[in-house]
Amino acid sequence: xxxxxxxxxxxxxxxxxxxxxxxxxxxxxxxxxxxxxxxxxxxxxxxxxxxxxxxxxxxxxxxxxxxxxxxxxxxxxxxxxx
Amino acid sequence: xxxxxxxxxxxxxxxxxxxxxxxxxxxxxxxxxxxxxxxxxxxxxxxxxxxxxxxxxxxxxxxxxxxxxxxxxxxxxxxxxxxxxxxxxxxxxxxxxxxxxxxxxxxxxxxxxxxxxxxxxxxxxxxxxxxxxxxxxxxxxxxxxxxxxxxxxxxxxxxxxx
Amino acid sequence: xxxxxxxxxxxxxxxxxxxxxxxxxxxxxxxxxxxxxxxxxxxxxxxxxxxxxxxxxxxxxxxxxxxxxxxxxxxxxxxxxxxxxxxxxxxxxxxxxxxxxxxxxxxxxxxxxxxxxxxxxxxxxxxxxxxxxxxxx
Numbered sequence: 001x002x003x004x005x006x007x008x009x010x011x012x013x014x015x016x017x018x019x020x021x022x023x024x025x026x027x028x029x030x031x032x033x034x035x036x037x038x039x040x041x042x043x044x045x046x047x048x049x050x051x052x053x054x055x056x057x058x059x060x061x062x063x064x065x066x067x068x069x070x071x072x073x074x075x076x077x078x079x080x081x082x
Numbered sequence: 083x084x085x086x087x088x089x090x091x092x093x094x095x096x097x098x099x100x101x102x103x104x105x106x107x108x109x110x111x112x113x114x115x116x117x118x119x120x121x122x123x124x125x126x127x128x129x130x131x132x133x134x135x136x137x138x139x140x141x142x143x144x145x146x147x148x149x150x151x152x153x154x155x156x157x158x159x160x161x162x163x164x165x166x167x168x169x170x171x172x173x174x175x176x177x178x179x180x181x182x183x184x185x186x187x188x189x190x191x192x193x194x195x196x197x198x199x200x201x202x203x204x205x206x207x208x209x210x211x212x213x214x215x216x217x218x219x220x221x222x223x224x225x226x227x228x229x230x231x232x233x234x235x236x237x238x239x240x241x242x243x244x
Numbered sequence: 245x246x247x248x249x250x251x252x253x254x255x256x257x258x259x260x261x262x263x264x265x266x267x268x269x270x271x272x273x274x275x276x277x278x279x280x281x282x283x284x285x286x287x288x289x290x291x292x293x294x295x296x297x298x299x300x301x302x303x304x305x306x307x308x309x310x311x312x313x314x315x316x317x318x319x320x321x322x323x324x325x326x327x328x329x330x331x332x333x334x335x336x337x338x339x340x341x342x343x344x345x346x347x348x349x350x351x352x353x354x355x356x357x358x359x360x361x362x363x364x365x366x367x368x369x370x371x372x373x374x375x376x377x378x379x380x381x
Contacts, residue, residue, distance in 0.1 A: 057200055098289060099292035131255060143310070171334075176328055238338040
């Protein structure tokens, strides 16, 4: 897990792009719905970018659990085999 | 090359909403070139009055975007990505620049790059040309597949015109 | 509202009349336009998208925003960019959707931001951002 910090920052950039924010405005645990007014399409946009960046397939069933940055990181880790 | 029969097999859209004529070339999962001829017999020109100026014949941007989206869907779904009961749907567009209007007689040539083709979600980008002239740059098309059974039930019945 | 001597919304090619009557208010920076649109089953495009599972095509919500702007401002405009369009819930025949459109005059044309919601429950169905330029009729 030595590169975990780097992955987290890459993901922060992806999430920030989708929400049209600056990366430093995206905290590790801020709830996407409560803090950034996310709808389900935002989660799909994040999923598409994450899949592309990391060349992984993440089932749509995981969308429900991708509620904050750390949760996205955890889901990705499971499918990327970290 | 994919003829129109093959396009129909890949897309769930039907007339008058099939907005692709032919796929000229396809590199599966990577890129595709597809064409669509704009003709004055299309329903969008039906109700134009005789007094309409030339600019009124510009092909609707909505149909141009849909046509490109269908080309992207063919690239994504080619090779068996669409199990029965799943419908591809456009979910988001970003940074699409319509550089020049398109008129009847023009043949749209979509050059599509599949940025990402996952099981449930894809992104594509590309350009549309008429002859040598670029008429549109498509920044990003995000599409998803949705199960038919997930869709809300219409509260008015279908009443397709003949 | 007076009818300006420019292209009316009905006088240009369109797959269908998405937006009928609009209410428009001229503001300091542009216009604020609203339109209430019943989605019907008699449009052949919607019936064909898809047979047995009709969904109002998302691109027609973009078309609707353009028509609302044409109807509300009377300006002869051409859509030159779709900066963003997000379709967040399916629209089906029987739904009534409301377009809330803000048009801002910019140096070279107009910037348009539109929110489309399903009236029955307020569900957002689309957010659209367009750039328009003047069209010579």
